[in-house]
Amino acid sequence: MATYLLKRALLIVPTLFGIMLISFAIIQFAPGGPVERVIAQISGTDVSATARIGGSQGDTLSSSAQSQAAHSESSKYRGAQGLDPEFIKQLEKQFGFDKPAHERFFLMMKNYLLFDFGKSYFRDVSVLQLIKEKLPVSISLGIWMLLITYLVSIPLGIRKAVHDGERFDTWTSGVLVLGYAIPGFLVAVFLLVVFAGGSFVQWFPLRGLTSDNWQQLSLFGKIVDYFWHLTLPLIAMSLGAFTTMTFLTRNSFLDEIRKQYVMTAQAKGLGQRQVLYGHVFRNAMLLIIAGFPGAFIHAFFSGSLLIETIFSLNGIGLLSFESVINRDYPVVFASIYIMALIGLAINLLSDFIYTLVDPRIDFETREV
Numbered sequence: 001m002a003t004y005l006l007k008r009a010l011l012i013v014p015t016l017f018g019i020m021l022i023s024f025a026i027i028q029f030a031p032g033g034p035v036e037r038v039i040a041q042i043s044g045t046d047v048s049a050t051a052r053i054g055g056s057q058g059d060t061l062s063s064s065a066q067s068q069a070a071h072s073e074s075s076k077y078r079g080a081q082g083l084d085p086e087f088i089k090q091l092e093k094q095f096g097f098d099k100p101a102h103e104r105f106f107l108m109m110k111n112y113l114l115f116d117f118g119k120s121y122f123r124d125v126s127v128l129q130l131i132k133e134k135l136p137v138s139i140s141l142g143i144w145m146l147l148i149t150y151l152v153s154i155p156l157g158i159r160k161a162v163h164d165g166e167r168f169d170t171w172t173s174g175v176l177v178l179g180y181a182i183p184g185f186l187v188a189v190f191l192l193v194v195f196a197g198g199s200f201v202q203w204f205p206l207r208g209l210t211s212d213n214w215q216q217l218s219l220f221g222k223i224v225d226y227f228w229h230l231t232l233p234l235i236a237m238s239l240g241a242f243t244t245m246t247f248l249t250r251n252s253f254l255d256e257i258r259k260q261y262v263m264t265a266q267a268k269g270l271g272q273r274q275v276l277y278g279h280v281f282r283n284a285m286l287l288i289i290a291g292f293p294g295a296f297i298h299a300f301f302s303g304s305l306l307i308e309t310i311f312s313l314n315g316i317g318l319l320s321f322e323s324v325i326n327r328d329y330p331v332v333f334a335s336i337y338i339m340a341l342i343g344l345a346i347n348l349l350s351d352f353i354y355t356l357v358d359p360r361i362d363f364e365t366r367e368v
Contacts, residue, residue, distance in 0.1 A: 004351070005348065005351070005352065008347075008348050008351065009348060012341070012344045012345070012348070015340075015344060016337070016340055016341060016344065017109065019336070019340045020105075020108075020109060020112070020333070020336065020337060020340070021105065023333065023336050024101075024105050024108070024333070027329065027332070027333075028101055032327055033095075033097075033327050033329075034095045034121045034122075034327045034328070034329065035088070035091045035092060035095060035097065036327075037122075037326060037327050038091055039091075095121060095329075108333065112333075112334075112337050115128070117131075117330060117333075117334040117337075118330045118334075119330065120323075120328055120330055120331055121327075121328045121329065121330060122326060122328050123328075127330045127331050127334045128334075130319065130331060131316065131319070131331075131334065131335075131338070133314075134314060134315050134316045134318075134319045135315075135316065136209065137209055137308065137313045137314060137315030137316075138315040138316040138317065140209060140226075140230060141230070141233060141234070141237065141307070141308075141313070141315065144230060144234055145234055145237050145238055145241065146295065148234060148238055149238055149241040149242060149245050149295070150245065152242060152246075153241075153242050153245035153246040153248075153249055154245070154249050154288070156172065156242075156246050156249075157245070157246045157247070157248070157249025157250040157252075157253065158249060158250075158253055158276070160172060160173070160246065160249075160250040161249070161250045161251075161253035161254040161257060162253075162257075162272070162276070164250075164254055169250075172246075173247075176242060176243040176246055176247070177243065179239040179240065179242060179243055180239070180240050180242075180243035180244070182239065184236050184237055184239065184240055184306065184307060185236070185306040185307070185310060187235070187236045187239055188232070188233070188236035188306070188307055188310040188311065189310060191204075191232045191235060191236060192206065192232070192310065192311075195232065196232065204228065204229075204231055204232050205228065205229050206311075206312075207311055207312035207313075208229060208311075208312060208313070209226070209229050209230070209313060210222075210225055210226060210229060211225050211229070232311065233307050233311045233313060236307055236310075237307050241295070245288070245295070248287065248288060249284070249288055252284040252285075252287045252288060253276075253280060253284040255284075256280045256283050256284045257276075257280060261279065262275055262279065262280060265278075265279055289350055289353055292346065292350055292353075305317035305318060305321055316335065319331065319335070320332070320335040323335065
């Protein structure tokens with residue numbers, strides 16, 4: 001097992017390199033870019049929904065551009081007519097586009113190996129600092145969503161499998177399907193309107209992860225305030241996840257329960273609990289563990305985007321989205337790098353957990 005894990009760990013490096021290479025190549029063909037964004041700010045045509053993150057840098061460039069305007073001439077950048085070519089070259093140098101694409105890529109990867117992600121194009125702060133500022137929100141939403149989902153869905157799925165076709169299985173399936181059919185952002189809006197002072201009661205806060213006076217609260221008060229703010233976002237995020245995980249657990253256990261070894265164990269006089277948790281559990285949980293890496297990445301990075309927006313929770317999901325829209329490439333590539341690295345590490349952890357759940361699994365006999 002140790003040899004297999006070592007091989008998998010070594011494979012993380014080329015896999016990560018391939019992910020970043022593909023992402024970098026795609027970005028090269030994407031329309032627009034940071035230079036075009038600055039030009040749009042200068043010409044007053046930048047009307048994107050997230051233009052607010054342009055920051056003071058765009059204003060500085062705009063004022064310097066006023067003194068460098070020249071006769072209109074052709075340019076490879078849309079909207080650059082009327083700007084001094086030397087000014088365009090300065091922009092390219094500032095953003096690193098004066099170097100060939102392959103040179104920029106290898107320089108980026110060299111820095112990323114040292115976790116040096118550079119500075120944001122449009123915010124006067126390092127990318128690592130930006131990510132650190134957003135992590136508390138994403139970690140809070142991700143960890144608690146995963147815990148609640150697994151703690152509720154696995155026992156519920158097991159009970160549904162044991163009572164397959166009975167009334168309990170039928171009505172819980174209806175509730176779960178209904179919850180899955182309703183988009184999370186609609187649930188979030190409904191919760192805000194009903195419970196956050198929209199039109200009815202104001203039992204929960206409207207925005208943020210903590211209250212303004214959080215630092216002055218006692219330890220117990222801080223804990224209560226923290227979960228008070230998380231209640232509505234977690235409800236909105238978890239409804240759909242409950243359905244997927246519950247049905248996955250139910251079907252996995254149901255498939256194992258119908259196998260011959262279960263009937264043999266029952267024929268030997270073992271009780272239902274002994275059969276279920278002594279024999280079925282290990283085999284059925286393998287499929288659930290296999291889905292953990294995807295659920296982890298979804299919960300931490302992609303699943304909370306709309307929820308973060310609605311509840312004004314500024315996390316990694318919202319940061320990544322705004323960075324893509326605004327062509328803030330250092331933040332975009334850093335987010336991809338970190339997500340890919342965590343995803344690969346979680347996959348490796350899943351293989352290790354496999355052996356803990358079912359020691360009969362031997363990865364040493366597999367080809368990596």
